[in-house]
Amino acid sequence: MNSKTQNKIAIGGLYGIAGLVVLILLALLGYILASGVPQLSWHFLTAPGKAFLKGGGVGIQLYNSFYLLILAMLISFPIALGAAIYLYEYAKDNWVTTTIRTAIEILSSLPSVVVGLFGFLFFVVKLHLGFSILSGAFALTFFNLPLLTRSIEDSLRTISDVQREGGLALGLSRWETVTRVILPAAVPSILTGVILSAGRVFGEAAALIYTAGQSAPALDFTDWNPFNISSPLNPMRPAETLAVHIWKINSEGIMPDAKAISSGSSAVLVIAILLFNFAARYLGKRLYKRLTSA
Amino acid sequence: MFVNNDVKNAMAMEERHVIKLSDPDHPVILSTEDLHVYYGKKEALFEGDLEFASNQISALIGPSGSGKSTYLRSLNRMNDRIATVTGKIMYRGVDINQPSIDVYEMRRRVGMVFQRPNPFAKSIYDNIAFALRLRGVTGKHKLDEIVETSLKQAALWDQVKDDLNKSALALSGGQAQRLCIARAIAIKPDILLLDEPASALDPVSTGQLEDTLLSLKEHYTIIIVTHNMQQAARISEYTAFFNQGRVLEYDTTSHIFTNPSVQVTSDYVSGNFG
Numbered sequence: 001m002n003s004k005t006q007n008k009i010a011i012g013g014l015y016g017i018a019g020l021v022v023l024i025l026l027a028l029l030g031y032i033l034a035s036g037v038p039q040l041s042w043h044f045l046t047a048p049g050k051a052f053l054k055g056g057g058v059g060i061q062l063y064n065s066f067y068l069l070i071l072a073m074l075i076s077f078p079i080a081l082g083a084a085i086y087l088y089e090y091a092k093d094n095w096v097t098t099t100i101r102t103a104i105e106i107l108s109s110l111p112s113v114v115v116g117l118f119g120f121l122f123f124v125v126k127l128h129l130g131f132s133i134l135s136g137a138f139a140l141t142f143f144n145l146p147l148l149t150r151s152i153e154d155s156l157r158t159i160s161d162v163q164r165e166g167g168l169a170l171g172l173s174r175w176e177t178v179t180r181v182i183l184p185a186a187v188p189s190i191l192t193g194v195i196l197s198a199g200r201v202f203g204e205a206a207a208l209i210y211t212a213g214q215s216a217p218a219l220d221f222t223d224w225n226p227f228n229i230s231s232p233l234n235p236m237r238p239a240e241t242l243a244v245h246i247w248k249i250n251s252e253g254i255m256p257d258a259k260a261i262s263s264g265s266s267a268v269l270v271i272a273i274l275l276f277n278f279a280a281r282y283l284g285k286r287l288y289k290r291l292t293s294a
Numbered sequence: 295m296f297v298n299n300d301v302k303n304a305m306a307m308e309e310r311h312v313i314k315l316s317d318p319d320h321p322v323i324l325s326t327e328d329l330h331v332y333y334g335k336k337e338a339l340f341e342g343d344l345e346f347a348s349n350q351i352s353a354l355i356g357p358s359g360s361g362k363s364t365y366l367r368s369l370n371r372m373n374d375r376i377a378t379v380t381g382k383i384m385y386r387g388v389d390i391n392q393p394s395i396d397v398y399e400m401r402r403r404v405g406m407v408f409q410r411p412n413p414f415a416k417s418i419y420d421n422i423a424f425a426l427r428l429r430g431v432t433g434k435h436k437l438d439e440i441v442e443t444s445l446k447q448a449a450l451w452d453q454v455k456d457d458l459n460k461s462a463l464a465l466s467g468g469q470a471q472r473l474c475i476a477r478a479i480a481i482k483p484d485i486l487l488l489d490e491p492a493s494a495l496d497p498v499s500t501g502q503l504e505d506t507l508l509s510l511k512e513h514y515t516i517i518i519v520t521h522n523m524q525q526a527a528r529i530s531e532y533t534a535f536f537n538q539g540r541v542l543e544y545d546t547t548s549h550i551f552t553n554p555s556v557q558v559t560s561d562y563v564s565g566n567f568g
Binding site for chain 2: 163184185
């Protein structure tokens with residue numbers, strides 16, 4: 001067999017494998033969308049759920065998912081940003097940073113159900129936060145922090161060292177160089193990382209089952225006082241998210257249209273995550289263009 | 295024949311020729327005494343004892359790895375985090391190589407331009423103005439004025455005056471390098487250090503850059519590392535020849551290129567090695 005035929009066989013094999021992957025993904029996506037999209041309606045997206053009757057919606061779960069996502073990001077982003085800046089811009093390579101990096105690696109491969117159980121024991125029980133949005137947001141922070149830190153650190157790494165030297169040579173301190181030169185240049189790539197990790201957080205269920213809880217009490221969308229129990233802003237109320245909702249109705253849903261609601265919710269979740277991904281690419285590209293050519 | 299390193303070094307030590315400056319019109323503004331640089335345990339610069347005359351161009355030449363860039367980067371302490379530098383760096387009578395010196399303040403007086411043009415991901419205007427704003431220079435009028443003068447001094451004004459709000463990353467290599475010079479002189483340094491500023495540029499841009507440097511020496515003291523011996527010969531008054539971490543010869547440029555005192559220098563400038 002000569003090298004030309006060998007090459008052809010290799011290419012054929014690789015095309016086959018790549019095609020298989022695409023096929024599986026498309027089939028999965030197609031199935032979820034095909035069975036879910038017909039269930040979608042304005043009523044389904046906004047109405048509260050019903051426990052025993054058909055015709056319930058996922059309005060509260062959808063809102064909870066977004067609220068929890070925003071809270072989790074508000075907590076985890078500043079911490080991740082600080083950690084990444086320290087690790088990449090300040091820390092020298094020694095045993096301390098090696099330990100931190102190893103800890104981040106381990107945390108990022110921790111099964112999310114373990115994060116959830118830890119959150120239950122620590123935030124829910126020990127700190128008396130109960131099944132609440134706050135407990136869920138903390139658990140998601142633990143889940144999200146390692147990934148976000150690494151993604152921001154990678155963004156900083158893409159900025160060439162000659163930029164840092166340029167800042168220092170102008171008499172800027174290291175801090176001024178990082179905040180005025182490096183971070184602005186890294187914004188597009190940091191933003192992409194943040195949105196992608198938001199997609200993961202949005203679809204997370206296991207870490208939330210034991211922390212944010214599995215019930216979605218009725219909300220009064222006219223009451224924005226965060227201290228009222230029925231206020232959408234109250235962070236101390238239990239809050240079932242969309243992903244948890246899917247898990248729950250599939251395991252113990254007793255409404256007659258459980259299957260339909262589950263399909264519809266899955267479609268909403270997949271569409272939302274797809275939107276996150278597209279938004280990440282679009283915004284990243286746009287920002288980069290604005291910075292480079294204007 | 296077996297010659298051990300000490301003997302070799304001793305022979306090299308003997309053959310050195312470093313002048314002291316005595317030009318009353320151009321007094322010494324910067325000098326180094328007994329400067330040694332170590333990367334970890336490895337010594338990269340064994341000694342550099344040089345004096346630099348104000349408002350003149352001094353060139354540092356030598357083969358790759360001879361320590362000339364290491365020496366230059368020590369002068370404004372850009373090597374602080376990666377190397378250990380011992381010895382004295384006297385700038386206007388003050389030793390700036392000591393911990394109590396405010397390095398950020400010092401680097402505003404001893405500016406630097408690098409080998410690869412490194413404009414920031416900002417507009418042309420902001421590349422120059424933002425460091426000034428950080429130092430409390432405010433007022434649109436004042437900033438406009440400094441941006442214009444710096445760009446004129448760097449011979450870039452005519453090409454970019456209508457595009458000041460465009461991104462600096464869209465400039466060509468030669469323009470970007472002149473923007474970096476404009477950025478460096480906008481904060482009004484005393485001394486400008488240039489680390490092979492033309493090595494990434496085409497011949498035309500290089501020529502323009504050299505003209506720029508020649509016009510700048512009226513206001514600044516310039517120290518330039520270059521691989522290009524013709525460049526050193528064209529623009530500098532003094533030349534230092536580095537070899538294997540040592541300054542072997544330092545004299546006027548015409549002396550170095552026409553009648554060098556040290557054999558190794560002669561070999562290098564006539565292209566026998568390096």
